[in-house]
Amino acid sequence: MSGSILILAGRRSGAEDPLANAHGVADKCLVPVAGRPMIAHVLESAAASAATHIFVSTHHADLLGDLDDPVVKSLGDRLIVVPAADNLADSVVAVAGVAEFPLLVTTADNCLLTPATIAEIGVEAARLGVEAGVALARREDVLAVHPEGQRRFYEFSDVAVSNCNAYWIGHPGALKAAKAFRGGGQFVKKPLRVMRAFGVLNLLRFRFGLGPIHHVFARISRHLKVGIAPLLVSDGATAIDVDNERSLRVTEALMARPDSVNPPPSCRGTPEEPGAAGELQLALTR
Numbered sequence: 432m433s434g435s436i437l438i439l440a441g442r443r444s445g446a447e448d449p450l451a452n453a454h455g456v457a458d459k460c461l462v463p464v465a466g467r468p469m470i471a472h473v474l475e476s477a478a479a480s481a482a483t484h485i486f487v488s489t490h491h492a493d494l495l496g497d498l499d500d501p502v503v504k505s506l507g508d509r510l511i512v513v514p515a516a517d518n519l520a521d522s523v524v525a526v527a528g529v530a531e532f533p534l535l536v537t538t539a540d541n542c543l544l545t546p547a548t549i550a551e552i553g554v555e556a557a558r559l560g561v562e563a564g565v566a567l568a569r570r571e572d573v574l575a576v577h578p579e580g581q582r583r584f585y586e587f588s589d590v591a592v593s594n595c596n597a598y599w600i601g602h603p604g605a606l607k608a609a610k611a612f613r614g615g616g617q618f619v620k621k622p623l624r625v626m627r628a629f630g631v632l633n634l635l636r637f638r639f640g641l642g643p644i645h646h647v648f649a650r651i652s653r654h655l656k657v658g659i660a661p662l663l664v665s666d667g668a669t670a671i672d673v674d675n676e677r678s679l680r681v682t683e684a685l686m687a688r689p690d691s692v693n694p695p696p697s698c699r700g701t702p703e704e705p706g707a708a709g710e711l712q713l714a715l716t717r
Contacts, residue, residue: 435530436482436549438473440489440539441515441522450675458491460539461498462673465686469673471500472542472686478506479546483531487539488515488522523609527600536598542682543668544597552599555662562605564662565648566597572667580671580681587644592661593670599662608657 440460442448448459456462460470470487477485485506487494494512495503503510516522523536535552537544548566556564570584570591584591600606644661652659673679 433481433483433531433553434533434535435484435486435526436477436480437486437488437523437526437530437534437536438470438477438539439515439519439522439536440470440487440491440494441519442490450673450679453676457497458489458494460489460491460494462679464542464673464679465683467500468498469542470539471498471502473537473539473544474500474502474506474510476544476546476549478502478509480549482535482549483509485510486526486530487512488526489513490515520609523600524606527603527606532600532602534600536600538596538672540673541596541669542673543666543671543685544595545666545669548595548597548664548666548669551664551666552597552662555664556599556601556660559660559662561660562601562658563608564599564601564660566595566599566662566664566669567592567644568595568664568667568670572665573670574667576667577671577681577685579677580668580685587642587647589643590663592644592663595664595669596672597669605657608655608659 440458442458450462451457451459454462456468461468463469464472474485474487487510489512491497513526516525523534527534533553533556535549552564552566567585570593573581573584573593581593584593600609648660668685671678671681671685673682
């Protein structure tokens with residue numbers, strides 16, 4: 432896709448991340464995954480995409496100083512680090528003021544997001560002709576990649592899916608969807624805020640799969656006054672993000688496979704012998 436990519440790498444105010452603490456790093460985005468800071472894998476895929484600029488939203492003042500990875504140099508002026516806001520919605524809105532659209536929003540722990548999936552998200556959004564979209568992977572595709580990769584799925588009458596932590600925003604007007612989630616904190620743990628954003632009946636339809644997935648999203652779109660659609664991607668690995676030690680181990684196991692897009696350094700080979708092969712509403716499906 433052309434346009435911009437925003438990687439959310441902030442942290443909740445006053446909260447410490449257990450994974451970052453366990454690995455002795457200042458921020459979760461710096462936790463080593465297959466020998467590299469986790470955000471480096473996302474940046475690697477973003478660099479291989481057609482995006483004009485890649486923004487990183489963070490509370491870490493010296494992120495680039497602590498991010499010792501060649502991808503930073505390879506990105507050059509395409510990489511722009513911006514201060515994160517107090518909540519996810521305002522972080523997205525702040526970057527949207529200077530970004531080129533469409534804007535793909537993802538997270539620093541989305542290590543298995545590939546350039547092919549980034550392109551697929553844009554193609555699917557264009558095919559559906561929507562203003563905004565949520566990337567989702569089918570349950571069978573996720574489990575085919577790794578049986579322990581993801582344990583939570585949302586079941587609709589026609590498909591069961593998992594969130595891929597990737598959100599497509601087609602134009603500035605579609606930011607109305609992200610603004611519905613303003614307020615900070617862990618959105619899904621605030622029931623009244625969830626109900627206000629979606630409407631009670633729409634929330635029940637989404638949570639309990641009362642209807643086909645596209646119909647449920649159409650109802651939510653009417654409530655938010657923004658056309659939002661599910662963007663079903665083919666790579667089930669995209670639904671596996673690094674949230675804890677279990678998912679970190681799963682991610683590293685997948686990266687060690689010979690067909691991995693962003694293999695760990697030990698799998699890349701030498702320059703003479705390259706290794707094999709080689710990336711709103713942010714609480715909606717979380």
